[in-house]
Each structure stands twice: as C-alpha cells, then as structure tokens.
Amino acid sequence: MLQIQNQSQRPLTTAHLAQTMSLLLLSNIELRDKVMAELSVNPALELVEERICPNCRRRLTSPGACPICSLHQTDEGPIVFLSPRESYRSTPPAVQQDTPPDQEPAAPEDLTTYVLQQLSSNLNPDDRRLAIYILSSLDEDGFLQDPPAFIARATRSTLSHVDRILQLVSHAEPPGLATTGPRQALLVQLDLFPQDSPILQLARGILETFFRELGHREIEKIAANLEVSSNRVREAAAFIHDNLNPYPGRAFWGSGRQPQKGDPNVYHSPDILISHNSSDVSGPLMVEIFAPVSGWLRVNPMFSQAKSKTNNNQTDEWAKHIERASLFVKCLQQRNNTMRRLMQSLVTQQNQFILNGDRHLIPITRAKVAKEIGVHESTVSRAVAHKSVALPDGRIIPLSRFFDRSLAIRDRIKEIIKNESRPLTDDQIATLLRQANVCIARRTVAKYRSIEGILPARLRHRKGARTIE
DNA sequence: CTATGGCACGGATT
DNA sequence: AATCCGTGCCATAG
Numbered sequence: 043m044l045q046i047q048n049q050s051q052r053p054l055t056t057a058h059l060a061q062t063m064s065l066l067l068l069s070n071i072e073l074r075d076k077v078m079a080e081l082s083v084n085p086a087l088e089l090v091e092e093r094i095c096p097n098c099r100r101r102l103t104s105p106g107a108c109p110i111c112s113l114h115q116t117d118e119g120p121i122v123f124l125s126p127r128e129s130y131r132s133t134p135p136a137v138q139q140d141t142p143p144d145q146e147p148a149a150p151e152d153l154t155t156y157v158l159q160q161l162s163s164n165l166n167p168d169d170r171r172l173a174i175y176i177l178s179s180l181d182e183d184g185f186l187q188d189p190p191a192f193i194a195r196a197t198r199s200t201l202s203h204v205d206r207i208l209q210l211v212s213h214a215e216p217p218g219l220a221t222t223g224p225r226q227a228l229l230v231q232l233d234l235f236p237q238d239s240p241i242l243q244l245a246r247g248i249l250e251t252f253f254r255e256l257g258h259r260e261i262e263k264i265a266a267n268l269e270v271s272s273n274r275v276r277e278a279a280a281f282i283h284d285n286l287n288p289y290p291g292r293a294f295w296g297s298g299r300q301p302q303k304g305d306p307n308v309y310h311s312p313d314i315l316i317s318h319n320s321s322d323v324s325g326p327l328m329v330e331i332f333a334p335v336s337g338w339l340r341v342n343p344m345f346s347q348a349k350s351k352t353n354n355n356q357t358d359e360w361a362k363h364i365e366r367a368s369l370f371v372k373c374l375q376q377r378n379n380t381m382r383r384l385m386q387s388l389v390t391q392q393n394q395f396i397l398n399g400d401r402h403l404i405p406i407t408r409a410k411v412a413k414e415i416g417v418h419e420s421t422v423s424r425a426v427a428h429k430s431v432a433l434p435d436g437r438i439i440p441l442s443r444f445f446d447r448s449l450a451i452r453d454r455i456k457e458i459i460k461n462e463s464r465p466l467t468d469d470q471i472a473t474l475l476r477q478a479n480v481c482i483a484r485r486t487v488a489k490y491r492s493i494e495g496i497l498p499a500r501l502r503h504r505k506g507a508r509t510i511e
Numbered sequence: 512c513t514a515t516g517g518c519a520c521g522g523a524t525t
Numbered sequence: 526a527a528t529c530c531g532t533g534c535c536a537t538a539g
C-alpha cells in the first residue's frame with residue numbers, strides 16, 4: 043500500500059538514479075535523440091524557445107540570467123561554465139525508433155554551419171558565398187559531387203577562387219571534407235599531421251600510387267613496387283587505417299586514434315568545447331557543455347493547470363505524462379549538474395595539459411575525481427564515457443584521455459625520438475627516462491612506441507633523417 | 512648476441 | 526566482476 047502511494051507520488055531515488063545514469067552515459071547527440079523521442083511521446087513535456095542574452099547575444103538554454111554574463115561579474119573561479127548552444131550533428135540518427143518516418147532530418151546544414159564558423163575569420167563575403175555553395179553541394183560522405191570547374195561556372199567565380207576555398211574547407215575540421223574521394227581525403231589528413239616521419243611518407247606514397255592495391259590488400263605487390271619490406275607496408279597500412287578517416291563527412295574524431303572498439307555509433311562532434319575567452323587570452327578558460335537542443339525543457343504549465351481543472355477519465359493519463367515529464371527534466375538537470383562539476387574539476391586539475399599539451403597531463407583516476415565532486419565512481423565513469431571534447435588548439439579528443447595514465451610519458455618518448463640524432467634503442471630510452479625521474483621498464487617503452495606508431499630503432503636507421511627541427 | 516614483439520600474469524582501475 | 530595496464534619471460538629476426 044504504502045509503496046504504491048510512494049510510487050505515484052514521487053518516483054523516488056531508484057527511478058531517478060536509473061534514468062539519470064542512463065542519461066549520463068549518452069553523448070549529447072545521443073541525448074538529443076533521446077530528448078526528441080521524449081518530446082514526441084509526451085505531450086506534457088515542453089520545449090521552450092531559446093532566448094538570446096541581451097548582453098552577450100548568446101543563446102540561453104536555461105531559465106534565468108545568462109550564465110556567461112553573470113559569471114563575468116562574479117569572476118572569482120578560474121573557469122567559466124555554460125552550455126549555450128547545441129552542437130552540430132554530422133551523421134543522420136542511427137536509429138530513430140520513436141519518430142515516424144515522415145521526413146528525413148536536415149543533417150548537412152549543421153555541418154555547413156559548423157565549418158563556416160571555423161572559417162568565418164578568413165572569409166570575405168564572396169568567399170563565404172562560395173563556401174556555402176560548396177558545403178551544401180557535398181554528398182553525404184562529405185565529397186564533392188561536381189568538379190571544381192562546374193562549381194566555378196555555377197557560382198560565376200574563377201577557378202582559382204574555387205580552388206582556394208576548397209583548400210580552406212578541406213583543411214578545416216573535419217579534415218578532408220570537400221575532396222573528390224576517399225583517397226584525396228586521406229592525403230589531406232596525412233598532410234595535416236604535425237610532424238613528418240618515415241611512416242607518413244610511405245603512407246603518402248602508397249596512397250598516391252597504389253590506392254587501389256591498398257584497397258585489395260595487395261601488400262606484397264606494393265612492397266615490391268616501392269622496394270620496401272612488406273612489413274613496413276603493413277605498418278603504413280595499419281597507420282592509415284588507425285589514424286585517418288576516409289569518409290570525413292560521416293563523422294570524425296580529430297587526429298586521435300582508434301577509440302573503444304565495439305561501439306557501433308562511431309565518432310561524433312564534440313560534446314564539450316574548451317576555449318579561451320576571446321577578450322583575454324590569459325584569462326580563465328571557458329568550458330561549454332553543449333546542450334542537446336536549443337531552448338530548454340520544462341513541464342508544460344498549461345498541462346498541469348488543465349489537469350487540476352478537469353476531472354474526467356483522462357486525468358490519470360495526464361498525471362502520468364506530467365510525472366514522467368518532470369522526472370525527465372529533473373534527470374536532465376542532474377545530468378547537466380554532474381557534467382558541469384566534472385568538467386570544473388577536470389579543467390582545474392588538468393589546465394596545464396589543456397594549455398600546454400600532452401606532456402602535462404597528470405595521471406588522475408576516475409575514483410579521485412568522484413571523491414572530489416562527491417559522486418559515486420561509477421557515475422564518473424558514465425559521465426566520461428562516449429564524450430568528446432574540443433581543446434583550445436582545435437584538437438578533438440575523447441574525454442577519457444583526461445584519465446590516460448601514460449599519455450605524458452608517451453609524449454616524452456616521442457620527443458626523445460624526434461630530437462636524438464642516432465636511433466636509440468628502447469633500453470636506452472628507458473634509461474633516459476629514468477634519469478628524468480620516470481621509471482618504466484624497457485618493455486613498456488616498446489609498448490608506448492608501438493602505440494604511437496613509431497618504428498623500432500633498427501628500422502628508424504636511415505629514413506628518419508628528415509625531421510622538422 | 513641484441514633488440515623486439517608475443518603471451519600471459521598479477522595488480523590496479525572502472 | 527570485468528577490463529586495462531605494466532611487466533617478465535621467451536622465441537625470433539637481424
């Protein structure tokens with residue numbers, strides 16, 4: 043009896059927790075689907091139009107004052123937090139079970155605006171017009187449908203102008219967009235790698251002349267033609283497979299590596315953006331946790347009013363709706379709250395990493411953070427899972443990298459190898475690291491090396507001569 | 512003989 | 526309870 047009453051009055055912590063947890067697990071794109079699904083089945087749930095902050099003209103996604111402006115005034119913490127805008131969606135929804143198949147979602151436009159945003163500072167109005175035309179003419183994999191000459195004619199531009207814009211677009215995030223096919227996309231991505239290395243050169247060679255053979259896995263044939271060992275060809279192929287994305291329009295994950303295996307819905311746009319406040323670069327970092335939708339959710343007040351007035355058999359139904367809606371909203375708020383505190387903690391502790399690169403990542407465990415922000419460790423795990431974050435330097439990395447214990451060491455190894463003239467063996471590297479107060483076994487150096495895609499000392503011998511100081 | 516990569520084990524982490 | 530990570534041992538390639 044009592045239990046039944048409880049159930050109808052308050053969902054109580056079990057339902058609360060269960061739903062909050064499942065929401066935490068979702069990336070914002072998945073969350074967006076979830077919200078949309080909920081909106082479509084629950085008439086009591088209302089999506090309130092977004093408002094624009096009169097001061098900073100950002101979109102507001104919650105009731106009340108603009109978070110960025112109010113934080114400007116009470117600028118005491120090192121970091122500012124807000125969630126003003128939804129991120130773009132780069133792939134059509136994988137499964138839309140709750141929405142009827144009436145119309146396809148307008149996917150490409152979001153990608154267009156996303157790219158335009160990046161380029162906006164480099165574009166004059168003419169460029170912009172052209173960029174929009176190009177972006178909107180891409181096919182769903184992000185490739186050009188029409189040859190540049192056609193585009194030039196259609197937009198009455200010069201061919202060189204078109205080429206220039208194509209250059210810009212293809213080098214924006216996600217890299218390789220607006221190329222003529224997978225091969226070109228891969229080559230562009232290859233060029234964007236910061237430092238050149240033998241394996242990159244080999245990969246480039248393979249892509250340029252033996253793309254078809256690569257597709258057919260004719261390793262031996264490639265090796266024979268390029269006069270390198272088939273093992274090296276294999277390595278180069280693996281590198282291409284692991285680090286480059288032949289279909290940039292589908293989704294992307296920065297220049298990062300292979301993420302968790304077995305995850306069907308691949309990579310997505312960042313869930314979180316960390317950036318400098320444009321006004322002062324030395325100032326606090328700004329962290330934006332993207333909202334799944336623009337606007338904010340609430341229980342439709344009309345609905346609850348109507349419910350109290352009328353007294354028919356529909357009341358039950360409505361009450362259920364209202365309750366479900368309010369639960370959903372509460373859980374969403376809780377999710378936001380957890381994400382906010384999590385990011386606050388992470389950015390505070392790892393700001394050296396964010397600003398100065400991989401080497402300054404300090405090893406940190408999820409358990410530690412959980413303790414700090416006062417939640418269960420599994421909560422942190424869920425909050426970290428399936429999320430990606432864009433750093434001020436433009437890289438997009440999985441949020442879980444904040445917990446990578448070996449990243450800093452791997453970075454040091456990379457540097458050692460890059461700087462040393464004579465190829466060093468793993469053992470020598472291990473001793474060097476030990477001198478630098480990093481004690482790891484020789485075997486571990488080898489592991490890290492292979493993770494970074496660096497060849498063993500023996501094979502680095504001659505080819506490694508070309509380094510960019 | 513040396514440098515590496517594979518396999519597998521134990522301990523920490525999630 | 527399941528997974529990940531560092532490491533030691535051993536076979537093998539050079």
